[in-house]
Amino acid sequence: MNKFDDQATKALLEKNLITENQYQEISAYRSLNIFSLNAELKLFLYLSVLLFTSGIGILIYNNIDTIGHIGILSLLLVVIGVCFYYCFKNSKGFQKQETTFEHPVLEYLVLAASILTCIFIGYLQFQYKPFGSNFRLATLIPTLVSFFCAYYFDNKSVLTIAITGLAAYVGLSVTPQDLLNNSNFYEDQSLSYSAIILGVLLVLWTIYSSRNQLKVHFNIIYLTFALHIISIAAISSLFEYFENGIWFLFLIVLAASSFYFYKISHELKAISLYVFMIIYAYIGINIFFIRIMENINFSDVWVLFIMILPIYFIGSIIMFIKLIKTFNKEIAA
Structure with a gap:
């Protein structure tokens, strides 16, 4: 039995969650090194x-x-x-x-x-x-x-x-490579709406399944697909249709999706949903800021902007790690 397992078992014994006899049996079983x-x-x-x-x-x-x-x-x-x-x-x-x-x-x-x-x-x-x-x-x-x-x-x-x-x-390809390189989102705006509607329907099905206790353990699969489909469709459309004036609609969709999956990832204690939610939200926010900055003249403060940029990305990485650690502590509590 390794040191970590031994300490964890002793902690259970000290808290009177297991008896001395149970502790001895656990120690004897782990000493067999069966895997x-x-x-x-x-x-x-x-x-x-x-x-x-x-x-x-x-x-x-x-x-x-x-x-x-x-x-x-x-x-x-x-x-x-x-x-x-x-x-x-x-x-x-x-x-x-x-x-x-x-x-x-x-x-x-x-x-x-x-x-x-x-x-x-x-x-x-x-x-x-x-x-x-x-x-x-x-x-x-x-x-x-x-x-x-x-x-x-x-x-x-x-x-x-x-x-x-x-x-x-409904006309989508949901392999990671095809989703990221799928030009159909750019060529056919209706496909973006179809993708978002499909993702919402998958989420609604998980809500229905939870209320009726119908294969609840399938929900994580539905939600994973829904997160990727909705987020990628919204981000692709936010990037492509910024000048059309409808970009704000996709920004709202991405924000609502991020908020929902933030909540549901805590409810299900699903770190995979939480991590991808953060990534998609971060990408969406950066696309939004880049589009806004395109209309701002940085000629006078260009050097300052270049100096701030590395600090921004380093700070983003630190914040990402901190969010993951906080999430792990919350679900472990």
């Missing part, structure tokens, strides 16, 4: 699913002419059917509270089945176009399947696929 491989095994299972589904894609690409489209689709359908059969057979059914499979492998079978369903629908639409030119409908179907699987089997990984599909349905 869990649960996280490592789950990581390997997750990588196995990703490698398997990636292998299916490579197999389709390299053997498209020899296997044939019908053969590939049939193979995918059989694998999907087998995965779902075992998952439904061993599941506890839908429950509003958090549930788990008795065997963790089945959780990753659900993930594999969901990913393969997306591949199947996408390949079917690409090759045979059963939905015509309506690619949004082809996106919506695997999204609905993923939402069903996420809630029925209580799978957070599948839920992320479902939310990503929902964002794609």
Whole structure:
């Protein structure tokens, strides 16, 4: 047992939170130096699913002419059917509270089945176009399947696929690289509104879920997506449409979003939400000040401005660290 654990256990004993006998049992157990491989095994299972589904894609690409489209689709359908059969057979059914499979492998079978369903629908639409030119409908179907699987089997990984599909349905790409480099926000202003509305709907769903105790542990995923989508859409629009006069609307959206996620991060004790909220708010504030300064003549005080700038950034870093430390103390209290 390391020194920190020993001191923590002694503190519990001194506060009479545990008995002397319990202290001896804890010390004896920790002296065995037993550690869990649960996280490592789950990581390997997750990588196995990703490698398997990636292998299916490579197999389709390299053997498209020899296997044939019908053969590939049939193979995918059989694998999907087998995965779902075992998952439904061993599941506890839908429950509003958090549930788990008795065997963790089945959780990753659900993930594999969901990913393969997306591949199947996408390949079917690409090759045979059963939905015509309506690619949004082809996106919506695997999204609905993923939402069903996420809630029925209580799978957070599948839920992320479902939310990503929902964002794609409204025209968004929610990978970090695409969001930061997505020119659609600049070319199509309505896409910014769609992104903000989608983020607000995700937040409203978390409020509804909390009131009805419906998979409350999913809320952190919904809120994470909502924070990124709303903030990036608002920041992109604030940067692009400053001269149009509507920039103030996006500034209000960003401020309201930052205030809400500031509160909810404390309620959920979610440091990830808190950190990204600070980053997005800081970026928005700096864009606003830069836009304001563009209309100010700094020719007379340019040297002073250059001298203050490093102090500003150093002070920002110190303030960021201080805010994180304060947050950690608050949630630990």
